[in-house]
Amino acid sequence: YYSTDNGATCTESLYSHPGVLAFDGTADTVVDISTQLSSVQGNNPRTIMFTVKTSTLARQKPISTGTAASGQAFTIRLAADGSVGVQGHYLNYFPTTTFVADGQWHHVKVTWDLVALNIYIDGILKASTTTLSGGATAFATFGNSNFLGRSNEDAVLDYFTGQLKEISFWDVLVGDCSPGFTSINSGLTCTVCGTGTYKTASGNGA
Numbered sequence: 700y701y702s703t704d705n706g707a708t709c710t711e712s713l714y715s716h717p718g719v720l721a722f723d724g725t726a727d728t729v730v731d732i733s734t735q736l737s738s739v740q741g742n743n744p745r746t747i748m749f750t751v752k753t754s755t756l757a758r759q760k761p762i763s764t765g766t767a768a769s770g771q772a773f774t775i776r777l778a779a780d781g782s783v784g785v786q787g788h789y790l791n792y793f794p795t796t797t798f799v800a801d802g803q804w805h806h807v808k809v810t811w812d813l814v815a816l817n818i819y820i821d822g823i824l825k826a827s828t829t830t831l832s833g834g835a836t837a838f839a840t841f842g843n844s845n846f847l848g849r850s851n852e853d854a855v856l857d858y859f860t861g862q863l864k865e866i867s868f869w870d871v872l873v874g875d876c877s878p879g880f881t882s883i884n885s886g887l888t889c890t891v892c893g894t895g896t897y898k899t900a901s902g903n904g905a
Contacts, residue, residue, distance in 0.1 A: 712867045712868060712869050713736055713737060713738070713739070713868040713869060713870055714732060714735050714736035714866075714867070714868045715866060715867040715868070716847075716863075716864075716866045716867075717864070717865060718864065719862055719863070719864040720847060720848075720862065720863045720864065720866075721861075721862050722761070722847075722848040722858070722859045722860055722861060722862070722863070723860060724755070724759075724858045724859065724860035725858060726849070726856075726858070728848055729846055729847070729848040729849045729858070730846065730847040730848055731845075731846055732845045732846065732847060733843050733844055733845045733846075734843075736764070736843065736845045736868055737843060738764035738765055738773070738840055738842075738843055738845055738868065739764075739773075739840055739868075739870050740840060740841060741839055741840070741841070742813055742836045742838070742839040743813070743870060744810075744811065744812045744813065744870065744871060744872050745773070745810070745811050745840075745868070745869060745870060746808065746809065746810045746867075746868070746869040746871065746872055746873040747762060747764075747773075747775065747808070747809045747867070747868055747869075748806070748807070748808045748809075748865065748866070748867050748869075748873065749761070749762065749775075749806075749807055749863050749864070749865060749866040749867070750804050750805065750806045750807070750863065750864045750865045751777075751783075751799060751804070751805055751807060751861060751862070751863055752802065752803065752804045752805070752861050752862040752863075753777065753799070753800050753802070753859070753860060753861025753862070754800055754801065754802040754861070755777075755800060755860040755861060756779055756780070756781055756800055757777075757779055757860075758776065758777070758778060758779050758857055759776070759777045759857050759858060759859040759860065760774050760775065760776050760777070760786070760849060760850040760857040760859060761775055761777065761847065761848060761859040761861070761863055762774065762775040762846075762847060762863075762866070763775070763844070763845065763846050763849065763850050763851040763852075764840060764843075764844075764845045764851070764868070765788075765840035765841060765842055765843075765844065765845075765851065766840075766841055766842030766843075766844050766851065767788060767844065767850070767851045767852035767853070768788060768841075768842075769788055770787070770788065770836060770839055770841075771788060771839065771840060771841040771842060772786065772787060772788035772840060772851065772852075773785070773786075773787060773811070773838050773840045774786040774787075774788070774850060774851070775807070775809065776792065776794075776857070777799070777800065777859070778794055780798070781798045781799060781800030781801070782794050782795050782796055782797055782798060782799070783795050783797060783799055783807055783818060783820060783825075784818070784826075785809055785811075785816060785818065785838070787831075787837050787838045788852075791831050791837050791838065793816055793818075793826065793828055793831070794826070795818050795820065795825040795826040796825075796826075797820045797825045797826075799820065804864075805820055805821055806819075806820070806821050806822065806865070807819065807820055808873065810872050810873070811838050812872055814829055815827055815828065815829045816828050816829075816831065816837075816838065847859075847863060847866065848863075
């Protein structure tokens with residue numbers, strides 16, 4: 700849940716999974732959430748948040764949404780160098796240079812607001828761009844071929860090996876208040892809004 704206005708009622712995420720999911724890099728542990736999650740369609744704002752643990756150095760896609768076609772997907776990708784990035788299928792791949800494949804838990808938040816793509820790791824903004832091929836529609840998403848643990852492209856599955864927890868998808872920009880953090884960068888403070896859920900006490904936006 701998240702409040703976009705100070706004192707406003709919390710709004711429910713599109714889909715969330717609070718528990719820990721383990722993936723062994725095969726089809727056996729993939730979670731198909733295509734029916735549970737109606738991913739953000741078109742070129743609309745979104746936030747994906749999750750906490751990840753992996754020590755595998757390989758290209759892998761722990762979270763994929765949309766459809767495996769040019770200009771129709773929004774996918775979280777871990778590169779072979781252990782960094783986190785966002786894949787807009789063929790149009791764009793935008794990475795960070797932050798190493799997360801160290802076998803420790805790392806909180807990741809990705810936001811897209813039609814202009815800027817931002818990637819936060821452990822509460823710190825690690826990469827941001829407004830220069831993307833495809834322009835304002837660089838990360839437009841269509842369809843609901845949504846998976847945890849693999850790509851939604853059958854020809855290149857990029858299975859994930861590791862663990863995920865605190866996974867949530869939003870059709871709004873979730874600000875700097877994230878599970879596990881009480882004050883990040885901007886000085887916003889978190890208050891509980893239901894069990895295990897959060898909102899900002901002041902301010903909004905990412």
